[in-house]
Amino acid sequence: VHLLARDPAVVKGINTFNHNPKYLQELPLSPKIKAYNDVRACVKDADLVCLVVPSHAMRNISSQLAPCLPKDVPIVSASKSQSSSRPSTRALVSSGRAMARVTMGVFCSSWCAAAA
Numbered sequence: 001v002h003l004l005a006r007d008p009a010v011v012k013g014i015n016t017f018n019h020n021p022k023y024l025q026e027l028p029l030s031p032k033i034k035a036y037n038d039v040r041a042c043v044k045d046a047d048l049v050c051l052v053v054p055s056h057a058m059r060n061i062s063s064q065l066a067p068c069l070p071k072d073v074p075i076v077s078a079s080k081s082q083s084s085s086r087p088s089t090r091a092l093v094s095s096g097r098a099m100a101r102v103t104m105g106v107f108c109s110s111w112c113a114a115a116a
Contacts, residue, residue, distance in 0.1 A: 003035045004042045004061075011035040040068040052078045 005011050013021035014035035018028055036042035043049055043065065053061050058079055
């Protein structure tokens with residue numbers, strides 16, 4: 001599993017100590033998780049890309065990913081928002097999949113899981 005992180009301290013914490021020093025510090029992570037702050041390196045040789053970003057960041061990350069994605073890699077959008085009560089946020093959530101498809105020119109399926 002490859003994970004893209006903006007914060008170099010998060011990348012170092014995950015790769016060196018197998019935990020995220022910024023969020024859920026007490027949760028140990030598998031040593032099989034490798035963090036990157038370089039988009040191209042993160043998705044190189046990917047079999048599947050999961051976009052699990054806040055909805056307001058979808059356009060930005062989609063634009064960064066577009067030139068880096070290997071051909072025919074499926075993309076799963078699990079975009080999240082902070083408040084679906086605001087009309088602008090609802091529009092972002094509902095258009096997230098379409099935005100990724102338009103920006104990256106690839107098929108995106110939406111997926112949502114809830115804890116049982």
